[in-house]
Amino acid sequence: MDEFIARGFAATRLDEIAKRAGVAKGTIYLHFKDKESMFEELVRTVIVPVVTRLTTLPPPTGTVRDLVETFASNFLKEVIGTRRGDLVRLIVAEGPRFPSVADFYYREVVSRGIAGMRALIELGIARGEIREKNLARFPQILVAPAMIAVIWQSLFARHAPLDAQEMLRVHLDLIFGERRTT
Amino acid sequence: MDEFIARGFAATRLDEIAKRAGVAKGTIYLHFKDKESMFEELVRTVIVPVVTRLTTLPPPTGTVRDLVETFASNFLKEVIGTRRGDLVRLIVAEGPRFPSVADFYYREVVSRGIAGMRALIELGIARGEIREKNLARFPQILVAPAMIAVIWQSLFARHAPLDAQEMLRVHLDLIFGERRTT
Amino acid sequence: MDEFIARGFAATRLDEIAKRAGVAKGTIYLHFKDKESMFEELVRTVIVPVVTRLTTLPPPTGTVRDLVETFASNFLKEVIGTRRGDLVRLIVAEGPRFPSVADFYYREVVSRGIAGMRALIELGIARGEIREKNLARFPQILVAPAMIAVIWQSLFARHAPLDAQEMLRVHLDLIFGERRTT
Amino acid sequence: MDEFIARGFAATRLDEIAKRAGVAKGTIYLHFKDKESMFEELVRTVIVPVVTRLTTLPPPTGTVRDLVETFASNFLKEVIGTRRGDLVRLIVAEGPRFPSVADFYYREVVSRGIAGMRALIELGIARGEIREKNLARFPQILVAPAMIAVIWQSLFARHAPLDAQEMLRVHLDLIFGERRTT
DNA sequence: CATGAATGAGATTTCATTCAT
DNA sequence: TATGAATGAAATCTCATTCAT
Numbered sequence: 001m002d003e004f005i006a007r008g009f010a011a012t013r014l015d016e017i018a019k020r021a022g023v024a025k026g027t028i029y030l031h032f033k034d035k036e037s038m039f040e041e042l043v044r045t046v047i048v049p050v051v052t053r054l055t056t057l058p059p060p061t062g063t064v065r066d067l068v069e070t071f072a073s074n075f076l077k078e079v080i081g082t083r084r085g086d087l088v089r090l091i092v093a094e095g096p097r098f099p100s101v102a103d104f105y106y107r108e109v110v111s112r113g114i115a116g117m118r119a120l121i122e123l124g125i126a127r128g129e130i131r132e133k134n135l136a137r138f139p140q141i142l143v144a145p146a147m148i149a150v151i152w153q154s155l156f157a158r159h160a161p162l163d164a165q166e167m168l169r170v171h172l173d174l175i176f177g178e179r180r181t182t
Numbered sequence: 183m184d185e186f187i188a189r190g191f192a193a194t195r196l197d198e199i200a201k202r203a204g205v206a207k208g209t210i211y212l213h214f215k216d217k218e219s220m221f222e223e224l225v226r227t228v229i230v231p232v233v234t235r236l237t238t239l240p241p242p243t244g245t246v247r248d249l250v251e252t253f254a255s256n257f258l259k260e261v262i263g264t265r266r267g268d269l270v271r272l273i274v275a276e277g278p279r280f281p282s283v284a285d286f287y288y289r290e291v292v293s294r295g296i297a298g299m300r301a302l303i304e305l306g307i308a309r310g311e312i313r314e315k316n317l318a319r320f321p322q323i324l325v326a327p328a329m330i331a332v333i334w335q336s337l338f339a340r341h342a343p344l345d346a347q348e349m350l351r352v353h354l355d356l357i358f359g360e361r362r363t364t
Numbered sequence: 365m366d367e368f369i370a371r372g373f374a375a376t377r378l379d380e381i382a383k384r385a386g387v388a389k390g391t392i393y394l395h396f397k398d399k400e401s402m403f404e405e406l407v408r409t410v411i412v413p414v415v416t417r418l419t420t421l422p423p424p425t426g427t428v429r430d431l432v433e434t435f436a437s438n439f440l441k442e443v444i445g446t447r448r449g450d451l452v453r454l455i456v457a458e459g460p461r462f463p464s465v466a467d468f469y470y471r472e473v474v475s476r477g478i479a480g481m482r483a484l485i486e487l488g489i490a491r492g493e494i495r496e497k498n499l500a501r502f503p504q505i506l507v508a509p510a511m512i513a514v515i516w517q518s519l520f521a522r523h524a525p526l527d528a529q530e531m532l533r534v535h536l537d538l539i540f541g542e543r544r545t546t
Numbered sequence: 547m548d549e550f551i552a553r554g555f556a557a558t559r560l561d562e563i564a565k566r567a568g569v570a571k572g573t574i575y576l577h578f579k580d581k582e583s584m585f586e587e588l589v590r591t592v593i594v595p596v597v598t599r600l601t602t603l604p605p606p607t608g609t610v611r612d613l614v615e616t617f618a619s620n621f622l623k624e625v626i627g628t629r630r631g632d633l634v635r636l637i638v639a640e641g642p643r644f645p646s647v648a649d650f651y652y653r654e655v656v657s658r659g660i661a662g663m664r665a666l667i668e669l670g671i672a673r674g675e676i677r678e679k680n681l682a683r684f685p686q687i688l689v690a691p692a693m694i695a696v697i698w699q700s701l702f703a704r705h706a707p708l709d710a711q712e713m714l715r716v717h718l719d720l721i722f723g724e725r726r727t728t
Numbered sequence: 729c730a731t732g733a734a735t736g737a738g739a740t741t742t743c744a745t746t747c748a749t
Numbered sequence: 750t751a752t753g754a755a756t757g758a759a760a761t762c763t764c765a766t767t768c769a770t
Contacts, residue, residue: 008276011191015761023735024735025762027735029763030732035762086278096188107341134355135356138352140334141326141349144330145320147329148326148330154277155277155278156284159288167320167323170319195744196745206752206753207744207753209750209752211745212751216744217745372556372639373556373557374557377763377765378766388731390731390733394729394730398765457554458639461557466701469701470701470702470705471705474702496720499720501713502713502716504694504698505690508690511694511697512689512690515638518642519637519641520652523649530684535687537680559738560739
């Protein structure tokens with residue numbers, strides 16, 4: 001997977017994969033039909049634990065903002081600037097040529113993520129924490145800066161480092177209203 | 183360029199490019215050193231008019247929200263779901279393997295765009311249209327949903343069409359406060 | 365053997381052979397040195413019963429024509445258009461690359477067959493059933509149409525079915541003189 | 547073609563073909579789609595002149611036996627024991643796996659040859675040179691020994707050389723009746 | 729005896745690049 | 750300046766053979 005992430009599908013050599021895996025080239029074909037299937041199966045394999053993580057969310061205690069903040073800080077630690085973040089970029093890159101990958105990613109991650117966010121937003125609205133009622137129609141807005149941070153890290157971090165944590169905090173302020181710092 | 187957008191750098195064949203360009207394969211080498219240079223130069227060529235557009239902004243009349251809205255609606259028409267939108271995805275995809283492309287894109291488009299947005303935001307804050315003062319530190323937040331819309335269109339539009347226009351409106355409501363509809 | 369017949373030596377996969385034999389691929393190497401030896405030994409194994417058949421000819425009763433006719437009708441039933449016929453074609457196909465196979469086939473089948481036919485022809489000449497005395501020098505002539513029938517079946521049967529039985533009858537008429545049908 | 551004749555389709559290496567042709571391996575793919583097409587096209591190319599030969603038969607002068615004898619002696623010189631003879635064996639060998647080749651060979655050579663022979667036989671019968679009237683139904687009988695000779699040369703010549711010329715003469719004696727030698 | 733995972737040499741095929749015309 | 754045939758390195762994939770279990 002690291003090879004695919006680093007080079008993209010077409011530029012990745014089975015030679016390199018075999019070498020990294022410590023097996024002979026032929027061995028790969030005992031496990032995968034061909035390069036395409038390998039790519040698709042690998043992406044799935046890598047995505048599954050992410051999904052399991054998301055679905056076993058911590059119990060909803062505290063304010064909605066606390067929940068979202070916890071979520072954001074996890075995302076910061078475990079996705080942005082990590083191999084997992086690059087996976088997102090890989091899917092953006094190869095999605096159009098691997099519809100099955102895009103489909104899978106949508107079904108397993110995106111649609112669930114959107115649904116989860118929507119539930120949170122509705123809760124926030126009900127509790128009066130969020131004023132903008134229409135936000136529930138577009139949970140993408142809540143997630144957008146996090147996604148941008150992921151992409152920014154792999155493309156522009158060298159030129160202009162981005163304080164993702166702070167950016168997400170500001171974004172939450174925008175949504176939940178400025179937090180009173182004690 | 184259409185070929186690169188449709189297939190990515192590695193999967194694009196010079197054969198196809200030559201055919202589409204109506205020249206022989208050898209002719210390409212009279213204009214470009216090799217495939218990589220061609221890619222880089224093409225991306226630059228395509229980006230330049232975008233930049234010119236952005237820098238020749240309409241004179242700042244009306245409220246900041248009006249300005250941003252005009253900008254958003256242009257973006258909607260001319261980028262999201264168009265070939266130009268796919269160019270963004272192409273850069274996200276190939277950026278890590280073509281630092282010079284990412285650099286160029288950052289320098290010519292991103293940094294200028296960010297600077298422009300920041301100026302607008304600061305104006306909005308000064309005029310009292312925008313309450314969240316920290317937004318000026320992260321203009322990315324203002325742009326994020328638009329970028330997400332671009333990516334969404336090429337990856338997930340089939341599964342779940344996204345009303346980008348409406349989403350951007352909600353986002354602006356979030357930033358500028360709900361608009362009083364007359 | 366069926367695999368070799370269907371695909372020829374080079375195109376036959378040990379994988380397929382193992383599967384058909386209900387053993388693992390490795391097991392083959394407990395019985396045969398390598399693919400070539402296996403082919404050679406298999407051909408031999410299959411040829412031997414044919415030889416035994418031929419050498420345990422029925423006792424020579426009746427006219428020579430009757431003998432030859434019996435033989436021809438057996439050949440029709442048991443060789444032409446059957447797997448055994450394809451074996452002949454296989455040997456024709458692979459003979460030049462497997463001299464030992466061609467050798468074996470010549471020694472065990474061809475030379476014996478030719479000798480047997482010659483004896484029959486000489487008997488026919490002695491009894492006055494066959495007029496063409498030189499036929500004993502080329503028993504191949506007697507057998508030729510039968511061989512052609514074998515090849516025709518596997519190559520051209522689809523385009524132009526051949527009534528092998530009738531052809532052989534006509535050929536015998538040519539050699540023994542027209543038969544008086546009662 | 548020599549490579550295919552010597553080794554058969556599957557065992558022939560494009561490497562060798564390229565080397566013999568004095569070109570690089572890639573060059574082959576400028577002329578042929580793949581190995582299979584190359585094989586099919588080569589066979590066709592080689593067969594065509596044979597067909598042209600056959601169709602531009604010498605004017606039918608003299609007795610039918612003379613005609614057939616001329617034909618047989620040409621066949622002896624130009625097919626039996628030559629590369630062209632091996633082509634016949636190649637088609638026998640690969641026919642079942644290359645139906646299109648068998649088809650082509652049947653259409654262009656076999657069916658025409660059979661038709662031509664039939665015409666000759668009918669002429670022979672009409673002129674009283676041939677007594678066995680049914681022979682016209684199976685021209686294959688006339689050709690069979692010639693085909694056997696072709697196969698014999700490539701498989702068994704080493705063990706038992708065959709005097710093909712003499713065999714064909716005897717066969718013609720059988721069909722036309724013994725010739726009175728002056 | 730039997731297995732079957734692993735091997736790695738080698739086969740076909742692709743494609744960016746060159747160069748004589 | 751343009752061509753396109755030719756190149757050959759390199760990529761994917763296959764498969765006979767081995768060997769630890």
